[in-house]
Amino acid sequence: MSAEKKRFGEICRRLETLGHWFFYVAMRFFGHGGxxxxxxxxxxCYVLFSRKIHKIVGYYLVRRFPGKSWLCYRLYVLKIIYSFGGILVDRGWLGLSPRSDFQGELIGYERIKELIGQGNGVVLVTAHVGNWQSALERIGELPVRVHALMQYDREAAKHFFDLGGKKRSFEIIDVNSSFGGMIEAAAALQRGEVVTIMGDRYTRGPFSEVEFLGDTVRVTNGAYSLAATCGAPVVILLAAKTGAKTYNLTVVDSFQPEYCSRDEREGMLRDCSSRFMEAIEEYLQMYPYQWYNFYNFWDQ
Incomplete structure (x- = not known):
């Protein structure tokens, strides 16, 4: 990377940090409404003047809303970015306010608790939809330790637990550690604990190619491979913002990945990945403006 690109990237990060700071100050003085x-x-203003945002959101919109007019797509971009901005505001308020008054419900809690009772741990597969960071706070209420396999970034967009200095209700397993954190995740499952993994972004490692919104996508299958190796069940858990201060977490599916034979391994992992993406498609029928993968998801 050239020195000019590095300087430009640093300037962008500083501007992003400054932007978040303005929001944090507004909320400290005027609350969540501020x-x-x-x-x-x-x-x-961002949607009006940024061409890039229309391009990167458009990859999703043309598949979710095919055949719509140019003006419709502009409106849809505005709705998605406003929705995402609302998630960031909620996340900030959750961290800044010790008595944040969000109302949430974990639909399917008893099912997760039942699977935990089997003693093999549980792999919770989530996605970058809805207010997923708020979801991390809620799943900390489970009766065993929860571990989030994630890329932990303390930069501009702080996590809610960083903002208020709160103690996390879950442990972080850094995906940038040795073997992508899978050794620590497997150890947690063997202790009968819960590991949560984002299943909708592929960066490296094993993958499956499945259909999603009419086209082929590459999806990481590490969560299902981990579950099959450890004998743990998989639960698909999706978050949705349902109002200004309300949200829900829903168990939309659960299943047990198993390796029956070496020849069937690839097909089993592909079936699990397909099942996950089908759940995302159904979710987007209900919450079409809560999809927050801002890149060409279909061309990895």
Whole structure:
């Protein structure tokens, strides 16, 4: 990378940090409503003047809403970015306010608890939809330790537990550690604990190619391979923002990945990945503006 690109990247990171700082200050003085009030004009200007955002959101929109007009797609971009901005405001308020008054429900809690009772641990597969960071706080209420396999970044967009200095209700396993954190994750499952993994972004490692919104996508299958190796069940858990201060977490599916034979391994992992992406498609029928993968998901 050239020195110019490095300097430009550093400038962008500093500007992003400054932008988040303005929102944090607004919420410290004016509460959750102050952040939401600032959000409207910021999002409108961003969508109005940024060509890039229309391009990267458009990859999803043309598949979710095929055949719509140019004006419709502009409106859809505005809705998605405003929705995502609302998630960031909620995340900030959750961290800044010790008494944040969000109301949430974990639909399917008893099913997760039942699977935990089997003693083989549970792999929770989630996605970058809805208010997934708030979900991490809620799943900390489970009766065993919870571990989040994630890339932990303390930079501009802080996690809610960093903002208020709160003690996390879960442990972080860094995906950038040795073997992508899988050794630590397997050890947690063997102790009968819960590991949560984002299943909708592929960066490296094993994958399956499955259908999603009419085209082929490459999806990481590490969660299902881990579950099959450890004998742990998989639970697909998706978060959705349902109101200004309300959300829900829903167990949309659960299954047991198993290696019957070496020849069937690839097909089994592909079936698991396909099952996950089908759950995402159904979710997007209900919450079409809560998809937050801002890149060409179909060309990895």
């Amino acid at each position: 952040g939401r009030l600032l959000l409207g004009p910021v999002v409108f």
